[in-house]
Amino acid sequence: MSGLAGTGGGAILCRTMNDLPVPIPARFADWFASRGWAPHPHQMEMLAADRRGDHALLIAPTGGGKTLAGFLPSLIDLAETPTEGIHTIYISPLKALAVDIQRNLTLPVEEMGLDIRIETRTGDTPANRRKRQREAPPQILLTTPESLALLIASPDSFDFFASLKRIVVDETHALVGTKRGDHLSLCLARLSAIAPGVKRVGLSATVAWPEALRAYIAPDADPDSVPVIKGGGAKRADIRILDTKERLPWSGHYGLHAVPEIYEEIKKTGTAIVFVNTRAQAELLFQALWHANEDALPIALHHGSLAREQRRKVEAAMAAGSLRAVVATSSLDLGIDWAAVDLVVQVGPPKGVSRLIQRIGRAGHRLDVPSRALLVPCNRFEVLECRCAIDGVDQGTLDGDPPRDGGLDVLAQHIMSLACAAPLRPDEIYAEIVRAEPYRNLDRATFDDVLRFVADGGYALQSYDRWKKLFHTAAGTYEVANPKLAHRHRMNIGTIVEAVTLKVRMRGGGGTLGEIEEYFVTMMEPGDTFVFAGRLLRYEGIKQTAVEVTPARGGDPKVPSYMGGRMPFTTHLSERVREALSNPASWQGLPDQVHEWLRLQQWRSVLPGPDGLLVETFPRGGKEYLVAYSFAGRNAHQTLGMLLTRRMERMGLAPLGFVASDYVIAVWSLHPAKDMESLFDEDMLGDDLEAWMEESSLMRRTFRNVAVIAGLIERRQPGQEKTGRQVTFNSDLIYDVLRRHEPNHVLLRATRADARTGMIDVERLAEFLRRAKQGIRHRRLDRVSPLAVPILLEVGKEAVYGDAEDQLFDELAQELIDEAMHMDPQGGLPL
Structure with a gap:
């Protein structure tokens, strides 16, 4: 219960009950006192805000009692004035978090003898329980954005939500600025229309843009009337980087070299969560740990592709304290309250300071106990990134992109959901939608275009009956053409588009x-x-x-990989890495292998600076290589690679290919590049970018996702589900038709917006090119530099099972490394 109350089992007492600014009922005061606890100031401020009738945003560290702060007003209100029907909706970005909150809330409710039903409703909830919840709703419903959207698309949603008093949005920062967040904002606007007096509460531990989150939580309210309540008192986290005794890989992203050392850390601690960044990495690392598990320790695996029963079993075992470790992806990132966890191991860099704070907060989960974390870099660049992430945590600097305007594909899906619930009146719906913060800038003409698309597909598609979903009545309303369309729409609600x-x-x-x-x-x-x-x-x-x-036994197994890939490298962390690289004074404490690597880079070439751009060129194997140290993230580098090769082709350099990481891009060609100013000129973001976007398969892939979210392509239909090939074939045909006949179609507009902010990352690329104008340092070398070795090892590399990292040091890889280091026969400085 320490995680719920956030009081560390009585170790931290904020004030006596007599000193509280807002009185709480005797039953609650007695419950706190029986445990030697007293509420934190921020918990009581949240109660005071509720008594005033205010919306509120709470920013408090993990273990600071955010859960109780969010629910205490609801519990007190229901205890004082028992009601039937939905009183409070709690919205979580994770199914596991909703289940965890139910477990933590149920105990105090039972101990205080409160007649309050608390239930979850997610994609894992059985059909019979969902049916019962409609007939007899619990007072507190814990759900996800997708399940909430499904409820809103029902004709009985008006009766179901009529009694709603409070909405609690947990881990708000994880939703704002995403399509799930756009969808949730539209659903919140609908709930406010059904229950005009409803109050909203946002909870978060890491907020880089508090004003944006406050506007998201309460877009209709005067900003000054929405308090931002901050909790404090958390101990400084104890974070260290593994200084491996093994040979630290130059490249690779699995961390298998460190498995023996990770296993020893698990043996020394009570319970650990071993976080990784991809599901494929989770599978590989779990297998490696299992083979190393000579002591038969109970170690489990958790990620989103596992069966629900297996995930629930692991979650229950962790809550009971019967596991020594669990290997997990972001499926356990947010808010899970397992007091038994006393160590978090992050294998690979967290890719952002805020994400690291979230993950290390899973350990300790008490304000009076520092969270313990061990970062395990998978390669040499990642050592720098891990160090910079720790510095960011120590300095309290958070990262993350500011919210952007809401997606038109999400809006199209929501409009269809509203039509499934009741006939639409365009003026009323438009007024409701612009009250959602991501859509406050939506103009009426664009809204009408989206409504037109939902109704009949738009100008280019209106002759096809399959896309006639709404009909316009004589009364001026729009209604669903037939009940089957509504049923099929509900089967496809959601904004998470995963591969089939x-x-x-x-x-x-x-x-x-x-x-x-x-x-x-x-x-x-x-x-x-x-x-x-x-x-x-x-x-x-x-x-x-x-x-x-x-x-199976033995063989050469493969490892499934999944859409979504690696997490994005934040701009804030990128800038920290550039600064650290350029400042040798900051290298103190780095592992000897990394320190030597950077020292030799200084000797052989030069280090990237905090400003400008370092470009190295050198011959190798009959080809010319260009390596640019841009640190703009993988997505921006992929786009840069496509644009550079187009430009190099026009220059007659005969480019042959490129490879990109979060830190570096390498291009190889038959002829050397010399005019770097022209090659990296900002004008590549003009016609070159537009031409490439029109031709790119990436645009088709982006359109496919947009089409699925908007309902143009229904992946699921009664009794069947389309294969990936069917979805691709259908979306490619429609994409070509729209480009030819209606190039300004709302879905093409949504596709371009997604591409620019997502996979193409134009804003990040533009910022990099602006920085490059401050000065390009071109170093012409006679061989590969030490800093370029990691990116060249990525050329043609594929994920393999087993000792993947060791395979990098085969004969060819070692030859490349020796060439870069090029020690003299006496082992002195490079020749």
Whole structure:
């Protein structure tokens, strides 16, 4: 219960009950006193804000009692004035978090003898329970944005939410600025229309843009009337970087070299969460830890593709304190309250200061106990990134992009949901939508375009009956054309577009293990082996919509990879890494292997500076290489690579390919590049960018996601689900039709906006090019530099199972490293 109250089991007492600014009922005061606890000031400020009728945003450290702060006003109100129907809705970005909150809230409710029902409603909730909740709603409902949107799309939503008094949005920062956040903001606007007096509360531990979050929580309110309540008192986190005794890889992203040392840390601690950044990495690391587990410690695996039953089993075991470690992705990032966790291990860099704070907050979970974390870099660049992330935590500097305008594809889906609930009156709906913060700048003409698309597909598609979803009545309203359309729409609600997946089932009745992506299965033949759900499996074939597998032994297994890839490298952390690289005084305490690497880079070439751009060129293997140290993130570098190769082609340099990481981009060609000023000129973001975007397969992929969210392509239909190939074929055909006949179609506008802020990351690229204008330092070398070795090792590299990191040091890789280091025969300084 320490995580709920945030009082560390009585170690921190803020004030006596008599000193509280707002009186609380005797039943609650007695409950606190029986544990030797007293509420934190921010908990009481939240109660005071509720008594005043204010919306509120609470920013408090992990373990600071945010959960109780969010729910205390609801519990007191329900205790004093029992009511039937929905009183409070709690919205979580994670299913696991909703389940965890229910567990933590149920105990004090039972101990105080409160007649309050608290239930969850997520995609994991059985159909019979969902039906019962509609007939007899609980007073407190814990849900996710997707499940809330599904409830709003029902004709009985008006009755269901009529009694609503409070909305609690947890981990608000994780939703704002995303399509899930856009969707939630529209749903909150609808709830305010159904229950005009409803009060909203936002909870978060890491907020880089507090004013933006305050506007998101209460867009209609006077900003000065919405208090931003801050909690404090957390101990400084104890974070260190593993100084591996193994050979630190130059490249790679799995961290398998450090498995023996990670295992020793798990043995020394009570319970640990081992965070990784991708599901593929989770599978590999879990397998490696399992093979190292000579002591038979209970170690589990948790990620979003595993079966619900397996995830719930792991969560329950962690809550009970019966596991020593769990290897997890972002599926356990936010708010999970497991007091038994006393160490977080982050394998690979967190890619952002705020994300690191969230993850290390899973350890300790008490204000009087510092969170303990161990960062395990997977390569040499990542050592620098981990160090800079720790510095950011120490200095309290948070990162994250400011919110952007809401997506038009999300708006289209929401308009259809509203039509499924009741006939639409355009003027009323427009007025409601612009009360959602991401859509406050939406002009009426664009709204009308989106409504037109929902109604009949728009000008270029209006002749096709399949996209006629709404009809315009004589009364001026829009209504769903037939009930089947409403049913199909509800099956496709949501903004998370993942690749088509197939269930993985053990042949012979062993149950479902989870889901893997369809494209991965198409690359396998019966008899192939792969790693999934922490097991080594043999692929036997596909039966209906499931992959049948049997246990396997040995072989050369593959590892499923998933859409979404690696987490984005934040601008704030990027700037810190550039600064650290350029300042040798900051290298103190770095591992010897990294210190030597940077020292040799100084000797061989020069280090990147905090401003401008360092470009190295050198010959190797009959090709000319160009390496630019731009630190703009993988997405911006991918775009830069495409634009550079186009420009180099026009210059007659015969480019052959490129490879990009978060830190560096390398391009190889037949002829050397010399005019760097022209090559990196900002004008590449003009016609070159537009031409490439029109031709790029990335635009087709982005359109495919937009089309699915907007409802143009329905992935799920009664009794069937479209394959990935079907979705791609359909979306490509429509994309070509719209480009030819209606280039300003709302979905093409949404696609361009998504591409610019997402996979293409134009703003980040533009900032990099502006910085490059401050000065390009071109170093012409006779061989590869030490700093360029990691990116060249990425050329042609594919993920493999087993000792993946060791395989980097094969004969060719070692030759490249030796060439860069080029020590003299006596082992002195480089020649």
